[in-house]
Amino acid sequence: MISETVRVRFAPSPTGHLHIGGLRTALYNYLFAKHHNGKFIIRIEDTDRNRYVEGAVENLISVLNWIGLKYDEGPDVKGEFGPYMQSQRLDIYKKYANDLLENGKAYYCFCTPERLQELREEQQRQKLPQAKYDKHCLNHTKDEIKGKFESGIPHVIRLNVPSNQKVVFDDVIRESVEFDTSNIDDQVLIKSDGFPTYHLANVVDDHLMKITHVIRGEEWLSSTPKHILLYDFLKWEKPVFAHLPLLLNPDRSKLSKRQGDVAVEDYQSKGYLKEALINFIALLGWNAGDDKEFYYLDELVEKFSLERVNKAGAVFDLQKLNWLNAEHLRKKTNSEILQMLKAEIQNSDYETLIFSDDYLLTVIETMKERVSFVKEFITNAPYFFEAPDSYEEEIVKKRWNQESAELLKALSEIYSKLDNPTKEDYEHGLKSLTELKQIGIGKIIHPLRLAVSGMGNGPGVYDILHIIGKDETIKRINKAIETLK
Numbered sequence: 001m002i003s004e005t006v007r008v009r010f011a012p013s014p015t016g017h018l019h020i021g022g023l024r025t026a027l028y029n030y031l032f033a034k035h036h037n038g039k040f041i042i043r044i045e046d047t048d049r050n051r052y053v054e055g056a057v058e059n060l061i062s063v064l065n066w067i068g069l070k071y072d073e074g075p076d077v078k079g080e081f082g083p084y085m086q087s088q089r090l091d092i093y094k095k096y097a098n099d100l101l102e103n104g105k106a107y108y109c110f111c112t113p114e115r116l117q118e119l120r121e122e123q124q125r126q127k128l129p130q131a132k133y134d135k136h137c138l139n140h141t142k143d144e145i146k147g148k149f150e151s152g153i154p155h156v157i158r159l160n161v162p163s164n165q166k167v168v169f170d171d172v173i174r175e176s177v178e179f180d181t182s183n184i185d186d187q188v189l190i191k192s193d194g195f196p197t198y199h200l201a202n203v204v205d206d207h208l209m210k211i212t213h214v215i216r217g218e219e220w221l222s223s224t225p226k227h228i229l230l231y232d233f234l235k236w237e238k239p240v241f242a243h244l245p246l247l248l249n250p251d252r253s254k255l256s257k258r259q260g261d262v263a264v265e266d267y268q269s270k271g272y273l274k275e276a277l278i279n280f281i282a283l284l285g286w287n288a289g290d291d292k293e294f295y296y297l298d299e300l301v302e303k304f305s306l307e308r309v310n311k312a313g314a315v316f317d318l319q320k321l322n323w324l325n326a327e328h329l330r331k332k333t334n335s336e337i338l339q340m341l342k343a344e345i346q347n348s349d350y351e352t353l354i355f356s357d358d359y360l361l362t363v364i365e366t367m368k369e370r371v372s373f374v375k376e377f378i379t380n381a382p383y384f385f386e387a388p389d390s391y392e393e394e395i396v397k398k399r400w401n402q403e404s405a406e407l408l409k410a411l412s413e414i415y416s417k418l419d420n421p422t423k424e425d426y427e428h429g430l431k432s433l434t435e436l437k438q439i440g441i442g443k444i445i446h447p448l449r450l451a452v453s454g455m456g457n458g459p460g461v462y463d464i465l466h467i468i469g470k471d472e473t474i475k476r477i478n479k480a481i482e483t484l485k
């Protein structure tokens with residue numbers, strides 16, 4: 001049972017587009033916060049000026065807004081603990097770096113990049129498992145330090161990591177995690193440009209922003225012992241840690257751009273529904289303990305717990321995402337789909353054509369079970385939007401023969417006599433012709449489908465006729481007869 005108010009944060013660095021992995025971290029933080037009636041905070045970790053990408057913060061905010069992960073505090077949502085952009089908090093980090101310096105838990109380092117390079121090369125020659133700073137500058141006297149400052153030698157501030165100690169912490173997902181300080185480098189805390197590194201800024205802010213649970217990707221696990229040392233040195237209470245499993249490609253390599261899209265925006269522009277994306281991402285490393293796979297955000301909030309997050313990497317399965325997209329699409333009402341379809345038409349070749357809502361609603365009703373994406377109402381059934389101007393070659397070969405033209409001619413005569421026909425009227429009309437000619441229904445129905453749709457597959461052919469209407473049906477039959485002969 002968690003008694004204090006839960007406060008969690010998603011702390012992205014604005015280095016580009018929001019990736020699926022980042023969205024998973026944001027989502028799990030959101031679900032955990034909302035499950036416990038807590039607060040979900042966005043903090044922008046923009047202290048690495050070399051990696052800063054213009055527009056990345058705006059982009060991130062717009063993706064979070066689109067997907068519906070509402071935050072309680074953040075760069076554009078006022079809160080008690082702001083500012084929520086680290087670049088606006090530099091003085092705060094300096095203050096704590098100074099505290100650490102005073103207590104001997106950090107020290108100035110004046111080593112040149114050349115010396116550090118030589119050190120690294122020497123350690124590589126000695127085949128040491130990992131390059132580490134050799135604490136050279138720890139031995140400077142106060143006067144030496146003063147002298148270096150006076151001569152304007154650039155400096156950084158490093159963490160003074162004690163040797164041969166164990167750093168142990170609990171992780172909700174990984175249980176007890178242990179690191180040996182001999183494997184931990186004297187991490188730079190303040191860089192020569194005066195900006196803090198991720199490690200210092202992250203710990204200071206988590207403390208000052210009263211973050212109770214740090215939920216982040218597994219790639220940060222190896223940084224955590226440095227953070228634990230900082231909490232101890234600053235005599236601060238530590239938050240609870242939960243490191244989320246890696247996201248994997250189907251071949252179990254780390255999810256990467258090489259094997260497909262990783263930016264959330266790519267999925268947005270491909271027409272994935274936000275409900276499907278949320279549902280899919282929630283299942284990347286978590287399940288409720290049963291085999292239910294279809295969820296809306298509010299059910300996820302209700303069910304989510306960190307204890308049910310897996311340790312093992314989660315495989316990104318695009319098929320499953322596509323399946324969920326179709327499921328979520330089908331659960332939408334026809335009028336919800338209508339709005340989306342109208343927007344899609346505006347972005348299609350049919351943008352200048354006008355279709356009534358009633359017309360589009362019948363198309364939706366007929367096609368709903370046959371599409372996984374809204375745009376497929378158009379791409380799978382273009383014949384509802386314009387007459388075919390070509391006919392699938394394979395189908396022509398298979399289904400169109402010498403009699404077809406003549407049979408369709410007779411059919412169009414029957415249809416022309418119908419007054420305001422229903423679906424059943426089209427069916428009866430066609431059947432009466434098969435009886436008259438003593439032939440199987442297939443001899444007419446396949447050429448008919450080809451004539452009105454240009455394709456060999458689709459919804460029931462009488463549904464198509466009924467939707468496009470009698471005049472259009474006859475027009476298309478005549479055009480096919482002329483074209484295919």
Ligand code: GLU
Nearest residue numbers: 011012013045202216220
């Ligand atoms: N700024 C880090 C990132 O880009 C945050 C890691 C953390 O949550 O501590 O993912």
